[in-house]
Amino acid sequence: MAWELEADRPIYAQLVERIQMQIVSGYYPAGGKLPSVRELAAIAAVNPNTMQKAFAELERNGLIVTQRTNGRNVTEDTELIETVRRNLAGELLQTFFSKMKELGYTREQIRELTDKGLAQADENEPAG
């Protein structure tokens, strides 16, 4: 299926996030080969030029390396991937906290709700 993209933000930024997510989640493992711009554009059903722009952005921040003979690979630098992962998690938490604060919750309440939420998630999703 074509990737679902949000309507109100530049597409290339969304592609960057999407691929970043696929890399940190291990869908494209460290050192693994990436599809070509054209292939990935076709899978996502987006413009190849836009995909190219997203790849360039990811190259700039080091998650993707271009090898002259071998196309594009995910970086082998697991440290870097881990950092990106931590940053993404940090951003999510920041958003979460600020939203919860807007709702008027205290630190204690937030911790309580988080624990409860996690327990519930475990129940809904049995290990295995």
Added chain:
Amino acid sequence: MLGKLMKYEWKNTWKVGVLVLCCLLLVTLFGGISLQAPVWRSLSTSASRYQVSLWDLMSIPMLLIYVLMLAGLYYAVFIYLAVHFYRTMYTDEGYLTHTLPAGKHQILISKIVNSGIWMIFVNLGICLSTLAMVVFITCALKPEDITWSMMWNNMSLVWDEIDELYRDIFGISLSGYIVQLIITVLAGPFYSMITIFGAISIGQLFAKRRVLMAVVGYIGIRVVNALLGSIVRNLIRLGMLRGDSGDEGIQYYMRSTMYSGFIVAVLMAALLYFASYYVTSRKLNLE
């Protein structure tokens, strides 16, 4: 490119062409059967009383149907080729034709040549069919005591006889007449196709009712053709009279008709080819 266009024109039309030629064969057989009625044979025997049978009564209408079917087949091919031109040039299929990297002259010529060749085949077929009918009727009328070889040997006599007749009446030899006939059979089809294609193309100049306008255009062309024909014919006759070429009566008529027909055909063909070219290259507006 012209070769490729011709190849596909042929590919797209040969089935219908062959079908029509097969029909022509059947129609000729049908005509031949009509001449097998006993009444024909009775004409050359001296039987004084002849009882007319139902078979004999059928013979004349069958001959009439034969002639109508010949004409019908001729016009069927003509109309088929005209419709084929219209479809591939000015309907949805025209979207492909006119986006090919081929010049408009090449496209037009490929269609005119292919259609012309098919019309020649049909014309030849009709000639052969008529010839076959002549043979059939000769068979029927030939008295028993005259053999085919006798008739063959006397052909040259007959030829000379007819030749003399032609010279006397029309001021043209029989072989001259046959050459003229061959030219008509070979060149006429191209002229016919250029005329109808021109009319169809002229129809495209109108915003609406383009097929109707093509039909009107075709009738108009025929009228202009006839008018021009008579003008040119009379001019030629005037010239002949003034030149005092020694021709007389019906000979004037034959010659002037022949020349004027030729001149007008060439003129109209050039004009209508240009019309088609102009429409396809400068005024193309597919719906």
Added chain:
Amino acid sequence: MSELVEIEGLTKAYDAAHVAVNNITLALPKGKIIGLLGPNGSGKTTLIKMINGLLTPTQGRIKINGIPVGLETKAHVAYLPDRTYLTGNQKISEILDYFADFYQDFSREKAEEMLNNLGIEPSTRLKTLSKGNKEKVQLILVMSRSADLYVLDEPIAGVDPAARDYILRTIINNYNPEATVIISTHLIGDIEQVLDEVVFMRYGHLVLYTSVDNIREQHGKSVDAYFREVFAC
């Protein structure tokens, strides 16, 4: 460096009351996928037919690669009309022969591979195919050419989402990267993520020519939403 498509003062008037394309001037670059957007009857198809030499402009000029529309440009423009120009009696293989004969940039292997992926045998006759497959065959023929300009008139009108994805993927996978693709549609939401640039038309006029990212960055909304706003009436 001149642009790929140069349109200058282009007008098509069927009669005084009906001006389908009204004095459009526009230059389109190489290597872009460009949406030609506008409601039905805004003049998109008329413009496209003039680019392909099927309609004669009342006024103005169109050049492709600096050459006026004609014999030479047709060898380098691949066009998918909004109708079918093939006849039902033809076999697929015969249609492939035809394209291979006339278009030097046509890749028969590419076309056969794509047909094979759809499970369409070259020996089948066009008329036995479903409507959707007929349209796909025509798209495959067009996209198997390595043209400078692809002009696709409403390629996704009236198709289901799966077919739409197939069509968009076929376009993206096959167009020559140096080339420009013009896709006309009135269903903007369905294709805006494949577009680099958009041309808006209304009542035969050129309303806007800009990049998709521009619209998203400046107006903070999708091209589709922006389009609805501009054309609200």
